Amino acid sequence: MADTDDIQxxxxxxxxxxxxxxxFYLKGAGALDWGMQNxxxxxxRPDTGRTVxxxxxxxxxxxxxTGLERVDVDIVPLLGHVDALFCTRGxxxxxxxxxxxxxxxxxxxxxxxxxxxxxxxxxxxDVEDALRLNACGVGVQVFVGGPNETKSVHNMTRLVxxxxxxxxxxxxxxxxxxxxxxxxxxxxLATRIAAELGAQMVKTYYVEDGFETVTASCPVxxxxxxxxxxxxxxxxxxxxxxxQQGAAGVDMGRNIFQSEAPLAMxxxxxxxxxxxxxxxxxxxxxxxxxxxxxxxxxA
Ligand code: R5P
Numbered sequence: 411m412a413d414t415d416d417i418q419x420x421x422x423x424x425x426x427x428x429x430x431x432x433x434f435y436l437k438g439a440g441a442l443d444w445g446m447q448n449x450x451x452x453x454x455r456p457d458t459g460r461t462v463x464x465x466x467x468x469x470x471x472x473x474x475x476t477g478l479e480r481v482d483v484d485i486v487p488l489l490g491h492v493d494a495l496f497c498t499r500g501x502x503x504x505x506x507x508x509x510x511x512x513x514x515x516x517x518x519x520x521x522x523x524x525x526x527x528x529x530x531x532x533x534x535x536d537v538e539d540a541l542r543l544n545a546c547g548v549g550v551q552v553f554v555g556g557p558n559e560t561k562s563v564h565n566m567t568r569l570v571x572x573x574x575x576x577x578x579x580x581x582x583x584x585x586x587x588x589x590x591x592x593x594x595x596x597x598x599l600a601t602r603i604a605a606e607l608g609a610q611m612v613k614t615y616y617v618e619d620g621f622e623t624v625t626a627s628c629p630v631x632x633x634x635x636x637x638x639x640x641x642x643x644x645x646x647x648x649x650x651x652x653x654q655q656g657a658a659g660v661d662m663g664r665n666i667f668q669s670e671a672p673l674a675m676x677x678x679x680x681x682x683x684x685x686x687x688x689x690x691x692x693x694x695x696x697x698x699x700x701x702x703x704x705x706x707x708x709a
Pocket of ligand 1: 465
């Protein structure tokens, strides 16, 4: 308890300085509770309003896919260069160090493997466990137009309700079935449904034609998923265009951890996202880092 002797009279009231109500910097997040905004602020850098999230959750339906065979060996050394990590609680508890702390968004849906219908997911994490893990958010797949559309949307809305009780944001992930068209019209539909039904952030794929209409019509921040491995210049170009067309960051996996030089690629993606570095310059940065001692992987 504070010492009660010699208590000084309070006098610094700064009558001439009005208290400010600061607007929260993320789109659609102004009316969220303090705890949820604070979690957002750990994922999206306050100086840029953007994030480089590294997605390594693929094992939840794919098993040990290329680049993620040994997360402890190949991914942990990258963590100092990510704003947030998107992963399962199993990988988090088993191989991700708790210090230095990396903000985590937990994969919170799952069930079917690659051998079955991937849309047949259930909620796979209790919100209390996400809080126990000090997660900054939970991610859940929605299969708009898929055979389990309603179930997957219901998974999301149940997590949104639980997350609102504790200030935990939900990332709605728009999953696209094999036979579905990946165009701006579809992603406008899927991202808007996720946001309307409560997701505080949405992950979706980039499309060449009309991506800016997807970001414009979604009232919450969008992060871009990377998709299958592309040549580095193509992946950097895609990330650059997504950011310039309104994405609030990326949640990329394979284009980073399946790169021949994941650390160099991650640093180049960082420059694209946070410094608006154009793709050709980002590729030069990648090549420099890849061949230089400072940034090369394993050097
Ligand atoms: C899909 O398996 C996961 O939700 C990934 O987090 C997502 O697809 C992003 O990873 P990638 O950039 O490899 O597509």
